[in-house]
Amino acid sequence: MFALTVARRYLFSNPAQTALLISGVALGVTAFVFITALIEGLAIRLTDDVTANSSHISLEPETRVARVLPSPDAELASVAIVSTFQRRQIRAWEPAVALLRSQPSVSAISPQISGSAFLVKGEAVAPVAVTAIDPAFLDAIAPISTEITSGNSNLGADGILIGVGLAENLGLSSGQPVLFRTDRGIDRLLTVRGVFRTGLQALDEKVAYLSLQTARPLFALPEGLTNIEVKLEEPGRAREIAAFLHEATGLRATPWQEKNANLEGALTAQARTGTLIQVFSLISVLVGIASALSLSANRRRGEIGIMRAFGVSSAFIAAVFVLQGLMIGMVGAAIGCVSGFALCSWLATLTDADGIMILPVARFEGGYVAVFLLTTLGAVLASVIPARSAARLDPLEAIQQ
């Protein structure tokens, strides 16, 4: 393609200027990659922080509501009363668990009985949120066994694990008995098997872990569960997967984002800010390309005029400038992607005393393909203005100048 040869010669005719132009594009792309990796890294870090000790999806029975029954007599309305005696439960939970196990997007499952209770030690009484689980999957949702500060995580038939804050409030330590009283007044003496410290006040002061076997008679749930907690490989897909699980199981499926609406709002605002910076980076790159090629077209008016006089088509002239834009865009974007990745890789090595990244860049999430394609396409579009102006040049006017 001869237009490509001409375009290449034009670019190489002034190597310093071309290098400067490509550097500008590369710099813009590097900024784009950095911002994308940083925004993505921040989102991952925040999501991880929020969901590290909680599930990504909670499956629960649908909420029970009183409903008006149809009546032939318009004056009288009958209402189906909701029983509060029986706890809400998932009776047929095995098929739901089997379905979850078959999903590759699910990384961990925790069938649970959750409820409220009190721990009584002498005169001291403390309310606790009870999480009863299969001891084999104690760490499925939150890493508890690794956070035990005294005792062990072996729940057994009458064991309980409590947080360090709760232990301090009640003056308890591992190996000591404690009276467990459910919200319906059923009492049982349990033994504190271990005390954990997660660093999260909500867990350390309020939560107690039992085995499902221990919890069933206490909460009058001989077979069912109150909820199934799910961890995902990709937390960002929680909404989509929750919708699928709701459809498939008929259970209420709540993604973690709904429980953390503020965080989601912050992440959305952060992503929008990132998009704005990305858009401005790209615009500055494209304006640079358009202005440089416009200058080039202006500088070469005489040459273009003589080409047109010789009958070289407008399409050929336009192609010369569009191909210059394409080459500048492709080379600049490629260099920018490489330098952006190098910058992010270097930043990823900068950590504080705790080994945490100072800037949480997700270096593999720099939007490389997107920025390469956008820059290349944008460069072509940016070159259309000078290309059209060159192709429309009146040969006579250009030659006479």
Added chain:
Amino acid sequence: MSSVLEARAIGMTFRNGDAFTEVLRNVDVTLEPGELVALLGASGSGKSTFLSIAGLLLRPTTGTITIAGQRVDQLSDAERAEFRNARLGFIFQFHHLLPDFTATENVAFPAAAPAGGITPAMRQRARELLARVGLSDRLDFRVTRLSGGQKQRVAIARALMNKPELIFADEPTGSLDRVAAQQVLDLMREVNREDKATFLICTHDEQVAARCTRRITLKDGQVEGASEEQPVAT
């Protein structure tokens, strides 16, 4: 044999805002094959405008243009460009060579652009043309390394690349010193004589006109006089 160029009743009026300037009025010009014609006239007489119209670079306000028997004044822009490329040659006062290309590539350009590249045959012809204009030792030189006279000779070779029937030259020696101008004129005469190519040379230089076989003089946009065949000065 039909005329190479028949321009009939050519009129050209330029508009600048509300002002109209009539540059050409009822101009008739006919060129026969193999002629070397000087188009003379003072500055502003309309000779360059006529050359541009005859060379299909400008549309006349009135009149018709026929080149080698084909009416061309009604062609579309794209058709005119195609016609210029295949059938016409141009030499301008300023060569406007492509500075990033060698002499051979510049000469081959009018053939290479529509064909999508320089074929070996094109390269060969370009080299032959350059040898003919006395630049066989400058074939692969970037044109920026050539003198003014050499550049104009490259421009002449470029005009001949597609074997045009009609070559338009607008003040071809205007930017050259006397020696270089003489060489360029000799070259055009040689091409005219040997290739039977028809030339219309726009000039205000009497010495250039004296080297042509015929002269047409324009004054105030009208043909003032057209000579019969004249003896050519050497």
